[in-house]
Amino acid sequence: MAKNDRKNVPVVPAEAVGRRLKNFGANEEFKWSEVKCTACARCSRACPVEAITVSRTDTLKKRLRAAPCSQACPAGLDVSRYVRFIAEGKYDEAAAVIRERAPFPYVLGHICKRPCESRCQRDEYEGSLQIRALKRIAAENDKGLWRKNLKIAPPTGKQAAVIGSGPAGLSAAYFLTLLGHKVTVFEALPDKGGKMLSSIPEYQLPKTVMRQEIEIIESLGVDIRTGSRVDSVENLFKQGFDTAVLAIGVLGWGKSLKLPIPGSGDEGVIDGEGIMDADLPQILEIGRPAKLARRINILGGGSLAFRIALAAARAGAKEVHIFGQEHIGDREADSWEVDEALAEGVVVHSSSLFYRVTSENGKVTGVTGQKIRAFGYDRDGQLHWDPLPGTEEHYPADKVISALGKTGDRPAGDLEVCRNGVFAIGDAVNEQRSVIESIAAGRWAASMADKYLGGDGNLDQSLAPPESPRALTPIREVKRRQPSPVEVKHVRIADGSLAASEQTLTAGPAMADAARCLKCDLCYDLSDYQLDARACVFCGRCIESCMWNAIVPGGGYASTRKRAEEAETKEQAARRRPLAYVLTILVAAGAVLIAAVVLLKAFE
Numbered sequence: 001m002a003k004n005d006r007k008n009v010p011v012v013p014a015e016a017v018g019r020r021l022k023n024f025g026a027n028e029e030f031k032w033s034e035v036k037c038t039a040c041a042r043c044s045r046a047c048p049v050e051a052i053t054v055s056r057t058d059t060l061k062k063r064l065r066a067a068p069c070s071q072a073c074p075a076g077l078d079v080s081r082y083v084r085f086i087a088e089g090k091y092d093e094a095a096a097v098i099r100e101r102a103p104f105p106y107v108l109g110h111i112c113k114r115p116c117e118s119r120c121q122r123d124e125y126e127g128s129l130q131i132r133a134l135k136r137i138a139a140e141n142d143k144g145l146w147r148k149n150l151k152i153a154p155p156t157g158k159q160a161a162v163i164g165s166g167p168a169g170l171s172a173a174y175f176l177t178l179l180g181h182k183v184t185v186f187e188a189l190p191d192k193g194g195k196m197l198s199s200i201p202e203y204q205l206p207k208t209v210m211r212q213e214i215e216i217i218e219s220l221g222v223d224i225r226t227g228s229r230v231d232s233v234e235n236l237f238k239q240g241f242d243t244a245v246l247a248i249g250v251l252g253w254g255k256s257l258k259l260p261i262p263g264s265g266d267e268g269v270i271d272g273e274g275i276m277d278a279d280l281p282q283i284l285e286i287g288r289p290a291k292l293a294r295r296i297n298i299l300g301g302g303s304l305a306f307r308i309a310l311a312a313a314r315a316g317a318k319e320v321h322i323f324g325q326e327h328i329g330d331r332e333a334d335s336w337e338v339d340e341a342l343a344e345g346v347v348v349h350s351s352s353l354f355y356r357v358t359s360e361n362g363k364v365t366g367v368t369g370q371k372i373r374a375f376g377y378d379r380d381g382q383l384h385w386d387p388l389p390g391t392e393e394h395y396p397a398d399k400v401i402s403a404l405g406k407t408g409d410r411p412a413g414d415l416e417v418c419r420n421g422v423f424a425i426g427d428a429v430n431e432q433r434s435v436i437e438s439i440a441a442g443r444w445a446a447s448m449a450d451k452y453l454g455g456d457g458n459l460d461q462s463l464a465p466p467e468s469p470r471a472l473t474p475i476r477e478v479k480r481r482q483p484s485p486v487e488v489k490h491v492r493i494a495d496g497s498l499a500a501s502e503q504t505l506t507a508g509p510a511m512a513d514a515a516r517c518l519k520c521d522l523c524y525d526l527s528d529y530q531l532d533a534r535a536c537v538f539c540g541r542c543i544e545s546c547m548w549n550a551i552v553p554g555g556g557y558a559s560t561r562k563r564a565e566e567a568e569t570k571e572q573a574a575r576r577r578p579l580a581y582v583l584t585i586l587v588a589a590g591a592v593l594i595a596a597v598v599l600l601k602a603f604e
Helices: 004-006 042-046 068-072 079-089 091-099 103-110 113-121 131-140 147-150 167-178 207-219 233-238 280-284 303-315 334-343 435-452 506-514 541-545 556-604
Strands: 021-024 030-032 052-063 159-163 180-185 223-226 243-246 294-299 319-325 347-349 354-360 363-370 372-378 383-387 393-396 399-402 424-425 488-492 498-502 520-531 550-552
Touching: 004 147, 021 520, 030 091, 030 131, 030 520, 042 052, 042 103, 042 541, 052 091, 052 180, 052 424, 068 079, 068 113, 079 091, 091 103, 091 147, 103 167, 103 207, 103 435, 159 167, 159 435, 167 180, 167 243, 167 424, 207 223, 223 541, 243 435, 280 363, 294 303, 294 372, 303 319, 303 334, 334 347, 363 399, 372 435, 383 435, 541 550
Parallel strands: 159 180, 159 243, 180 223, 243 424, 294 319, 294 399, 319 347
Antiparallel strands: 021 030, 030 550, 052 520, 354 363, 363 393, 372 383, 372 424, 488 498
8 A cells, every 4th residue: 555545544343343253273273363363464474384375455444443452442442543643742633532432531541440451462562551641641631623523413402311420421411412412410419520529539530630521511511400319210201301311320329220130021930929829849840850940040139039039949949049130138128038048048149230031942041140331221112231241141040030029120210210211321230330331331321312312323423633644554563662651659648648649641651652552453455364274384483473363372272283393303303313324324434444543553
């Protein structure tokens, strides 16, 4: 690709990024991942036997959500792109990239849990990039370039209520405003900010930083009303609001929201209200050799659920699990019921997880649980949720019992997701205690609420200018560079002790650290990748040469390489054997010659 063509690098959307996985070799000696492969062909060039073929063109592409750091970010920030801007000293542009998906870049620069850094491929060398610190210097030098490209949709005439002014609620309000809706945020406390204000120490997140970010959101038209406690979702709709987002966190209410349990009313799920007066062992088929109900799953966290669990355990069930919408012993269940059930071996699962009943061929097979960021019902009453990847677990069962009562799988209450058009997000849903997770939840809820109000839910915007050709030039080799150290000052806090407070990087170290980026999101136009394991000598050079872990050892690599090394050793020994014979003969001949010479001289 010509250098000047890099101004128009095509962008591949996240959903279109190739996700192929290939195994090579009879024993799956190699594994290849398309999403990690940049088609740089370093592995092919490193292979001494030309066993690798990379079919590609020289056309360069940028793939969204392809870099491991972006995949790890809950909010999907385009990390590689804003890091490249920082490497060129373009902090304003970097801040614009961050604001495309998060309204709190300065806050994140102070307290983000930085899951991106744990996935940074540079960590395979000297250490990951200081991504949080880079975000902080970009936000600190944000001059407002992003506002020039920000698009706010025309007013829709729809009103959205957001309960709670924490990071989840304000993120939802921000994105709903960009979609043209009039947003009012209700905050029960006298100050704005939710947990960002109340639970994060000043030395970690200065209040001025948070207030500065909130003022920006208000300047876009969001109305934040402090000291305004909302006691009923239904009242909001009676006041003229068209949708509501619950972002109440864990302050003031003392518990999480009740999560729905889809499938609890399916055929095959036993109604718990009618079985306590009947012959429970007979209903659950406990003790029958032909149909032994060894595993019992119970939906609900109240008194009925614990009484059924206790009876099932005492009747002979080997495993009894309770999956509740509420905390252990909350409201309905007495403490003695909880204690007795636990003493009998009943397993009580966290009420902050989202559970759903699973079935196969019309038969209930158990319960699946996972963490979610948000959930809500659309216009048709269909439940939607935003899952956290990698948190799903399945709990198989012979019998599933619903002890949810008359409300069924949809929560009921004044401040619950009790009707269509209501969405719950943030700590009230999963108690993640993470600002970046809350931002992701707020963005999801804004998109879903917009769809409920008749929009398409599209929140994608490009707020930064195109990157320079130099920034879009893929790296050819890794130059060893140590991470830039982040200065830490010790400050005295309220109890008199000292606490560590990170400081902002200066320009030089920030640019140097950003320049270490491997640009994992840049890729040549790849059509195919092949590795001929029959020609491979298992030297490992392809694995060592790949900077992105796109080609890695498979399950059979170690044993096959060991056999290859043993075969090579035998082959080398076989090649050396004739030479050893020749040397032995030459040495013997030399010794005979020397002896002959010595004898001749002795008889002279």
